[in-house]
Amino acid sequence: MTIIEEIIAMEWRAFRLVRNEGGRASCQDDYATFEIMRKSQFLCWDPQTLVSYCADLDVAQRSGRNLVQEKYARMMASTAPERYATFAHTLPQLSDWQRGAIKTIVAQQVAWREDFAAEYPALSSQARLIRTEQDTPTGTSFETYLRGELGTYSAATLLAYEQMIALWALRHRNMTTAAMNHTAVLYGYKDVADAERKLQNMQAA
Numbered sequence: 001m002t003i004i005e006e007i008i009a010m011e012w013r014a015f016r017l018v019r020n021e022g023g024r025a026s027c028q029d030d031y032a033t034f035e036i037m038r039k040s041q042f043l044c045w046d047p048q049t050l051v052s053y054c055a056d057l058d059v060a061q062r063s064g065r066n067l068v069q070e071k072y073a074r075m076m077a078s079t080a081p082e083r084y085a086t087f088a089h090t091l092p093q094l095s096d097w098q099r100g101a102i103k104t105i106v107a108q109q110v111a112w113r114e115d116f117a118a119e120y121p122a123l124s125s126q127a128r129l130i131r132t133e134q135d136t137p138t139g140t141s142f143e144t145y146l147r148g149e150l151g152t153y154s155a156a157t158l159l160a161y162e163q164m165i166a167l168w169a170l171r172h173r174n175m176t177t178a179a180m181n182h183t184a185v186l187y188g189y190k191d192v193a194d195a196e197r198k199l200q201n202m203q204a205a
Contacts, residue, residue: 004039039179122200
C-alpha cells in the first residue's frame with residue numbers, strides 16, 4: 001500500500017463515521033468519487049507533507065479523534081455560525097502562528113482557484129463556489145472547505161504544507177490546476193484541457 005492509499009483508507013474510515021445533523025449523506029457510501037477527489041489532491045503533495053499528514057491521521061485514529069468530522073465542524077464557523085458557537089470551544093485551539101499560516105495558505109490557494117476558473121470556466125462551474133462570502137447553509141465554498149481542513153492539521157503538517165505551497169508559488173505553478181488535471185485523468189480524460197473542451201461541447205449542445 002502506498003502512503004497515498006494509506007491516507008485515503010484512514011480518511012475514508014473517518015468519513016464513513018461522520019455524523020450529520022440531517023442524517024447520513026449519500027456521498028458517505030460513494031467510495032469511487034471520494035477516492036478520486038482525495039487522490040487528485042494528494043498526488044500534488046510532496047513526500048514530507050504526505051508523511052506528516054499520515055502521522056496526524058494515525059495519531060487521531062488511535063486517540064479516538066475524527067479529523068474529517070472536525071474539518072466539517074470547523075467549516076460551520078461560516079456556514080452555520082450560531083450552531084458553531086455552541087461547540088467551538090470543544091475543538092482543538094489553534095495558535096496565533098497556525099492562524100497566520102492558514103491565512104497565508106488560503107490566500108494563495110484561493111488566488112490559484114480563481115486563476116483556474118478564468119482558464120477553465122466550464123470545469124470551474126461544476127466545482128464548489130470559490131469564496132467564503134458565497135457560503136450558504138447547504139453550500140460550502142472552496143475557501144471555507146480549505147480553511148476547515150487546514151485547521152485539522154498538526155503544527156508540523158501545517159508547516160510542511162505551507163512550505164510546499166510556497167515552493168509551488170515560487171515555481172509559478174498552480175496547484176488547483178494540477179489537482180484538477182489529476183481528476184480529469186482519473187475520470188478517463190486525456191488531461192484537464194480535454195475535459196474542459198468536452199464539457200464546453202456538452203454545455204453548448
